[in-house]
Every structure is written in structure tokens, then in C-alpha cells.
Amino acid sequence: MAEQAKDEAQFIIQRIYTKDVSFESPNSPAIFAQDWQPETNLQLNTNVTSLDDNNYEVELIITVTVKSADKTAFLVEVNQAGVFYIVGYEKDYKNQLLASYCPTSLFPYCREAIASLVSKGGFPELHLSPINFDALYAQRIEEQQAENTEEKKEA
Numbered sequence: 388m389a390e391q392a393k394d395e396a397q398f399i400i401q402r403i404y405t406k407d408v409s410f411e412s413p414n415s416p417a418i419f420a421q422d423w424q425p426e427t428n429l430q431l432n433t434n435v436t437s438l439d440d441n442n443y444e445v446e447l448i449i450t451v452t453v454k455s456a457d458k459t460a461f462l463v464e465v466n467q468a469g470v471f472y473i474v475g476y477e478k479d480y481k482n483q484l485l486a487s488y489c490p491t492s493l494f495p496y497c498r499e500a501i502a503s504l505v506s507k508g509g510f511p512e513l514h515l516s517p518i519n520f521d522a523l524y525a526q527r528i529e530e531q532q533a534e535n536t537e538e539k540k541e542a
Contacts, residue, residue, distance in 0.1 A: 396475035407466035441474040445489035467497040487524040
């Protein structure tokens with residue numbers, strides 16, 4: 388019975404925390420007097436660090452830059468992280484958990500932090516649309532397979 392529990396697949400969120408936050412509004416207060424015509428640029432990154440055999444730190448880093456009339460209105464960056472205990476999964480599925488499910492778990496915290504910072508900065512509310520991390524993971528796998536096929540052709 389103990390061996391069965393030992394081999395059982397487990398996914399446990401150990402901790403979720405804010406690792407880094409930054410908000411800049413370099414053209415305040417002049418930017419508030421201009422017509423508000425926002426142009427939004429969103430950058431998204433993830434980092435995975437193995438802490439030991441079964442614990443992983445996953446970081447979701449979102450940077451949003453908003454310009455109005457070619458001037459930076461604000462830049463906000465949130466690095467939301469979590470420690471995840473993952474055991475008993477095949478390598479490919481574990482990779483999918485780390486690259487897709489973990490960022491999906493962190494995204495609501497990132498989204499809330501960004502909305503709060505932007506609002507406190509005096510700007511109209513900014514609510515990020517949901518992100519399909521499963522689709523991004525599938526796209527990345529397809530790109531890697533295409534690169535591997537291309538490398539084999541060149542060799």
C-alpha cells in the first residue's frame with residue numbers, strides 16, 4: 388500500500404508569491420492632459436527552476452508598456468512565482484504542467500497586481516484578457532519539432 392501511494396502522481400501548489408513588481412510613469416503628470424489614445428504592448432515570459440527532484444519554482448513575468456501619442460504613459464512589470472511539487476508524471480506531461488498549468492495558476496495573481504498598479508498610477512483600468520497557455524505550449528512544441536526537422540534536412 389505504501390508503494391502505491393509513493394508512485395501516485397501528485398501536483399501540489401506549495402506557495403504562490405510576488406517576486407518582483409515595478410511601475411513607472413515617466414511622463415506624469417503631463418500625460419494626463421493629453422488625449423488618451425493608448426497603444427498597448429504586452430510581453431510574456433516564463434522561467435522554470437528545479438529546486439530539487441520534485442519541487443519547481445515557476446515564474447510568470449508580464450510586462451505591459453502603454454504609450455499615448457508616442458509617449459510612454461506607463462510601464463508595469465510583475466513577476467509572479469510559485470513553488471510546485473510535482474511527482475509521478477511522465478517527462479512530457481510534467482513539462483506540460485510546468486509550461487502550461489503552472490503559469491495558468493499564476494496568471495490571475497499577475498492580472499490582479501497589474502490592474503491594481505495601473506489604477507493606483509491614475510490611469511484607466513487595465514484588465515488583461517485570459518491567456519491560453521496550453522495553446523502557447525502546443526505552438527512552442529510545434530516550432531521545436533519544425534526546427535529539429537529542418538536541422539536534420541541540413542545535416
